[in-house]
Amino acid sequence: MSKLSRRDFLKLSGAGAAAGTLGFAGIARAQIGPGGPHVVVVGGGFGGATCAKYLRSGNPGITVTLIEPSSQFVTCPFSNYVIGGIRKIESITHSYDSLQKNHGVNVVHDTVTSIDPAKKTLMLKSGKHFKYDRLVLSPGIDFKWGAIEGYSEQASQVMPHAWKAGPQTLLLRKQLEQMKDGGLFVMVAPPNPFRCPPGPYERASMVAHYLKANKPRSKVIILDPKDKFSKQGLFMAGWKELYGDMIEWVPGSKGGKVKSVNAKTMTVDAELEKYKASVVNVIPPQTAGQIALKTGLADEKGWCPVNPKTFESTKLPGIHVIGDASIAGALPKSGFAANSEGKICAAAIVSSLRGEEIADASYVNTCYSLVSPNYGISVAGVYRVTEKGIVQIEGGVSPKDASAGFRADEAKYAFGWYASITADTWG
Ligand SMILES: Cc1cc2nc3c(=O)[nH]c(=O)nc-3n(C[C@H](O)[C@H](O)[C@H](O)COP(=O)(O)OP(=O)(O)OC[C@H]3O[C@@H](n4cnc5c(N)ncnc54)[C@H](O)[C@@H]3O)c2cc1C
Numbered sequence: 001m002s003k004l005s006r007r008d009f010l011k012l013s014g015a016g017a018a019a020g021t022l023g024f025a026g027i028a029r030a031q032i033g034p035g036g037p038h039v040v041v042v043g044g045g046f047g048g049a050t051c052a053k054y055l056r057s058g059n060p061g062i063t064v065t066l067i068e069p070s071s072q073f074v075t076c077p078f079s080n081y082v083i084g085g086i087r088k089i090e091s092i093t094h095s096y097d098s099l100q101k102n103h104g105v106n107v108v109h110d111t112v113t114s115i116d117p118a119k120k121t122l123m124l125k126s127g128k129h130f131k132y133d134r135l136v137l138s139p140g141i142d143f144k145w146g147a148i149e150g151y152s153e154q155a156s157q158v159m160p161h162a163w164k165a166g167p168q169t170l171l172l173r174k175q176l177e178q179m180k181d182g183g184l185f186v187m188v189a190p191p192n193p194f195r196c197p198p199g200p201y202e203r204a205s206m207v208a209h210y211l212k213a214n215k216p217r218s219k220v221i222i223l224d225p226k227d228k229f230s231k232q233g234l235f236m237a238g239w240k241e242l243y244g245d246m247i248e249w250v251p252g253s254k255g256g257k258v259k260s261v262n263a264k265t266m267t268v269d270a271e272l273e274k275y276k277a278s279v280v281n282v283i284p285p286q287t288a289g290q291i292a293l294k295t296g297l298a299d300e301k302g303w304c305p306v307n308p309k310t311f312e313s314t315k316l317p318g319i320h321v322i323g324d325a326s327i328a329g330a331l332p333k334s335g336f337a338a339n340s341e342g343k344i345c346a347a348a349i350v351s352s353l354r355g356e357e358i359a360d361a362s363y364v365n366t367c368y369s370l371v372s373p374n375y376g377i378s379v380a381g382v383y384r385v386t387e388k389g390i391v392q393i394e395g396g397v398s399p400k401d402a403s404a405g406f407r408a409d410e411a412k413y414a415f416g417w418y419a420s421i422t423a424d425t426w427g
Contacts, residue, residue: 036061037133037353040122042112042291044068044096046075046335047138047323049425050342052105058350065106065130066099067122070166073426076196077335078418079165083173084206086373092165094426115295117316134349136311137297137304138323138338139289140164141195144302147285148188149260158263159280162203163195175279176207181215183278186268188258189224190283193303195324195333197230198379200283202369205235208243209372218278220247223270224256230332231369231379231397238371238407288325295319303327308385309361310348311341320345328363329390331383336417337365339425361385368414376410 036059041052044066052066073094081087099105111125115135123129143161145152151159162172179185185207189200204220211218228251229235239247250256255272261282262268268275287293287302297304297313304321305314308329313319322345323338331337344361351358363383370376381395398410 036063038063038065038131039134039136039349040064040130040132041066041136041138042068042122043138043140043289043323044070044073044099044107045138045140045323045338046421046425047140047338047342047345048136049073049096049099050339051136051138051322051346053099053103053425054343054346055349056103056105058346059353060104062350062353063106064104065108065132066096067108067110067112067124067130068096069109069111069125071096071109074165074169075335075422076163076165076199077421079162079169080199080203080206081370082165082169083162083176083203084210085173086206086209089166089170094422096426098427112291115291115319117295117319120318134318134320134353136320136322136345136349137289137292137295137325138321138342139291139325141286141288141324141333142290142293144285144287148258148282150263151261151282151284155261155263156282159261159266159282161283162281163199163283163286172279172281176210179211179215179218179278182217183215183219184275185211185218185220185279186275186277186281187220187222188261188268188280188282188284189222189226189229189256191225191285193333194283194286196367197332197334198235198367198369200224201229201231201235202371203281204247204249205239205242205369205371208239208246212243212246218246221275221277222247222249222256223258223268223275224249225252225258226256227251227253230367231377233400234377234398235369235371237400238375238377242372242375288321292321292325297321298325299327308390309344310352310358311345312348320349329383329388330381330392331363331390332365332367334365334367335425336367336421337363339421340364342425363390366417368410368417370411370414371407374404374411375407376412376414377407378410378413 078092096107115122160168160172162168260269311320322341324333340363366380368378377398379397
C-alpha cells in the first residue's frame with residue numbers, strides 16, 4: 001500500500017492555497033503529523049471509532065486524530081439489558097487503548113466547541129486547536145429539550161431518557177429497582193426519525209422481563225406519537241406470549257401523543273388521559289449532535305444531508321458526516337449502520353486523497369432485539385446507492401411463527417453480533 005505524502009495530497013486536492021495555511025498561528029506542526037494528510041474524526045462512538053481505525057488501515061500514511069470527551073465508551077446497544085438486569089454496565093464499556101496502541105490513531109479526550117470550515121480548523125474545550133485536511137463528524141444525536149412541555153435536561157435527572165448510555169442507564173435501572181410492586185412504568189416514545197427504531201420496544205420488553213420476575217403486579221404503558229413501529233408484529237406477539245397484558249402500547253391515533261410532563265408530580269399528560277407513574281422514561285424528539293448544527297451542517301429538520309456514496313456533506317464540502325447525525329436514506333440510525341458508514345467514508349477519503357475513483361458503496365444493517373433473554377427477533381437489510389439515494393434492495397424480519405428454539409438461537413446471535421461489532425469498532 002503506497003504511503004501518501006502531504007505534498008502528494010496537496011497536489012491531488014489542487015489545494016495550492018491550502019499550503020499558505022500550514023503555518024496557521026498556534027497550530028503545532030507536530031499536531032498535523034510529519035508525513036501525510038491529517039484527518040480529524042470527531043466522536044468516538046460507532047461511526048467515528050470505526051472510521052478512524054479504517055482510515056489508518058486504508059492508508060497508514062494518513063495521520064488520524066480522534067476527538068472524544070469520554071475516556072471510555074458505553075454503548076447504547078445492550079444498555080436495555082443493563083436496565084433489564086441481565087448485563088452489567090462494565091460489559092458494555094469499551095476503551096480506546098487498542099485504537100491508539102494497535103492502530104496508531106491519535107486519541108484526544110476533549111470536546112470540539114467550534115469548527116471553522118474556511119480555515120479547516122477546530123477548537124477544543126481545553127483551548128487547544130487542530131488543523132485538518134479532511135474532517136469526519138460522527139457526533140450522534142442531541143435532544144430537542146422543551147419539545148415536550150416540562151421536559152428539560154434538569155427533568156431528565158428525575159425522568160431519565162437513557163437514550164445516551166452511561167449514568168442515565170444506571171439511573172433508570174435504579175428507579176426500576178426502587179419501584180413498588182403494582183407500580184406504573186410509563187415510557188414516552190419519540191417521533192420519527194430517531195436513534196434505534198426498535199430500541200424503545202426492546203426496552204419495554206426488558207422492563208417487563210424484570211417486573212414479571214420481581215414485581216408482577218406492575219404495568220408498562222408506552223405512549224407513542226406514532227401509529228406503527230419497527231418489528232411491531234413480532235414485538236406484540238412476543239409481549240402477549242411472555243408477559244400477558246403487562247405491556248400496553250397506546251398509538252398516536254388513540255391518544256398516545258404526550259403534551260406535557262411534570263417531574264415534581266411524576267405525571268404525564270397525554271392527549272386523552274393523564275397518568276401518574278412510579279417511573280417515567282421520556283425519550284425526547286432528536287436532532288443531529290449540537291456540533292453539527294452549530295457548524296451549519298444540518299437542514300431545517302436538524303439532520304445532515306450528505307452525498308450517499310462518500311458521506312461528504314452537501315452543505316460544507318471537505319467535511320463528512322456519518323452515523324445517526326446524517327441523512328442516510330433508507331438506512332436506519334443504528335450502530336451497525338454507523339459502523340458500515342464509517343468504513344465506506346474511510347474508503348472514500350482514502351481513494352479521494354490518492355486521486356482514485358471512489359467505488360460504488362453498498363451498506364448492510366442487522367438489528368437484533370431481545371423480547372426476553374431467550375427470545376430474540378431481528379430485522380436485516382442490504383442497501384445500495386442509486387440516483388434516489390440509499391435504497392433498500394434486500395431484507396426482512398424474523399418469521400412470525402418461529403419455534404422457541406429459533407427465538408433462542410436469535411437471542412444467541414444477538415450476543416455474537418455485539419461481541420463482533422464492538423471488536424470491529426474499538427478492538
Ligand atoms: C437503547 C438503545 C439501544 C440500541 N441498540 C442498538 C442495537 O442493538 N444495534 C444497533 O446497531 N444500534 C443500536 N442502537 C443505536 C446506536 O447506539 C446508534 O445508532 C449509534 O451509537 C450511532 O453511532 P454514532 O457514531 O452516530 O453516535 P455515538 O455512537 O453516539 O457516538 C457519538 C460520539 O460523539 C461524541 N461527541 C458528540 N459531540 C462531540 C463534540 N462536540 N466533540 C467531541 N466528541 C463529541 C460523543 O461523546 C459520542 O461518544 C441503540 C440505541 C439505543 C439508545
